[in-house]
Amino acid sequence: MKPSKVLMSDVAKAAGVARVTVSRVLSDPDSVAPATRAAVQEAVAQLGYVPNLNAGTLASSRSRIVGAIVPTLSNAWFADTMDGLSKVLGAAGYQLLLGQTGYDADAEEKLVDAFLGRRVDAMVLTGTAHTAGVRSKLQKAGIPTVECWDLCDDPIDMVVGFSNEAAGEAVAAHLLARGRRRFGFLGADEDRARKRLQGYRAAIARAGGGEVVTRSAAPPTSIDDGAAGLAQLLAAEPRLQAVFCSNDTLALGALLECRRRGLAVPGELSVVGFSDLPVAAACVPPLTTVRIASRELGERAGLLLARRLSREPGEVPRIHDIGFSLALRESG
Amino acid sequence: MKPSKVLMSDVAKAAGVARVTVSRVLSDPDSVAPATRAAVQEAVAQLGYVPNLNAGTLASSRSRIVGAIVPTLSNAWFADTMDGLSKVLGAAGYQLLLGQTGYDADAEEKLVDAFLGRRVDAMVLTGTAHTAGVRSKLQKAGIPTVECWDLCDDPIDMVVGFSNEAAGEAVAAHLLARGRRRFGFLGADEDRARKRLQGYRAAIARAGGGEVVTRSAAPPTSIDDGAAGLAQLLAAEPRLQAVFCSNDTLALGALLECRRRGLAVPGELSVVGFSDLPVAAACVPPLTTVRIASRELGERAGLLLARRLSREPGEVPRIHDIGFSLALRESG
């Protein structure tokens, strides 16, 4: 059976009014006289009327849908961001069209095309590295857009995130302060991880700290990647004193490998992660990591979009630094 | 600037054909003569035409969108299922409209209304416990629907999952075989966790195993809930020998609490989790848990829907048991 063939005109007839009136009751109840409104609402309930939102979208060119694109939902940090985003957007009456790129920039552009074809009212992207096409299409579309999980000077529209370079520097500074001298880095092979490495490396170089031994794995990275990566790092530099992992999953794997080898953490090796997953506080030893408020990041993005979409007074700033902090625990 | 005001008629004019022809080139290229097709494709590229999919949906009543509803994305198991679903659906040319209920059945019904209003081509729900309205609306809509993460005899349309009761029984059997006698259960306060408890309890009773001490927390549950819950369980029954947690997050918390108290696991207490998160194998001690192929579950759901949506020959079975297995590790 096809979707309830009850149309707005049926409701109108049942309530003894014109279609527009039904439409008004649905979208702006206060613009209709209480008695009329009640009659319409009853007819709607009686008939079980389900408005076809696509028709509405076509007529009004407002879809009440926002598109969001993440590399993968399997990384808890992105899932948390989407959780926050979806919650806020839902409360504001918007729905979430979600796509995954698998860390592929071309896949991202295809998703943008598809979402734009859907006439989404706004877009959320992950990161600030996109194809030229993504930038131009989004700018041409002129819809509110927020890029997440990083910062940059010339966002497509808005950015909400933190400086990945600065986070890397902060980790280096911390490790340096703890007296570590031989540094390693274990990363996912993607833009934001590379920026963390950049900051880390720069701060270490500035302090005269020598080379950073590096290994990276194709994202999405796993605990096993972390374990294997640490083994490689250790093979390349047996005297390694500290390793910064571009995410907590890798760090958990590194910790696991240390346990297997009987390598004392942080006694012989400091291990630092990134993003502060809940398990970071519960593992052995508790993981020192960079705390990112992933869910709040998504909520913030949602709030910004809701504000922009509501065409209310006031300019909305383009750059939103939500910062980060070091969660100092025992591993480093 | 509004979305590129290039219409299909503009493309048609530029290519010297009728609108339908453009439409055909876009939806079924082979149905158009090569020369015409090429001309149209060039015009599309030249003008940067972005078809308005909402207009198409309205005219054809096929949206190429599937709606999915989960309690929360913050639980890795649901996020993984959505990852698998989205991947498969994307490959089949469908997009994912995602909603979170926060474990609220009424919220679920509202989402169903909204999605149906969007004329989604199919729906994916979590669990088999829904309001009567959800059932009837979905059945009336007559779209392919799959319920996930559980099993039942009379699905709305299709189910793909496993028996939560049987999983609970299997855990009990395992613990019983290991000689445990005083059982506890730590659960999230939601349908599937309750079913796991049911099976667990039944199997224990059948073996003459006495009462099961129980504590539950409001979902989504955290590691802290697990730690606190174990403390409560121990307060109620200090001689506790085994605790089955309705998910790995709670189990991780329980493990943490044991460590704090110096309670030997599994020496003094067996701890068993559920879902087999990646960390389950990496924590200390490695967690015995019930392995659920969360991502494959989502892929399977996507495949079923794709098959049904493609109106190809062959009936599609309604009930799909993907099973579960015990991941026996050290904690229990």
Next chain:
DNA sequence: GTGAAAGCGCTAACAG
């Protein structure tokens, strides 16, 4: 406060 008319941009039939 309510209604009438005129589309929104595309696809479904059916012709030719």
Next chain:
DNA sequence: CTGTTAGCGCTTTCAC
């Protein structure tokens, strides 16, 4: 293989 004729079901003016 291509074009013509009608809508899909709602919202938008602009009157009254």
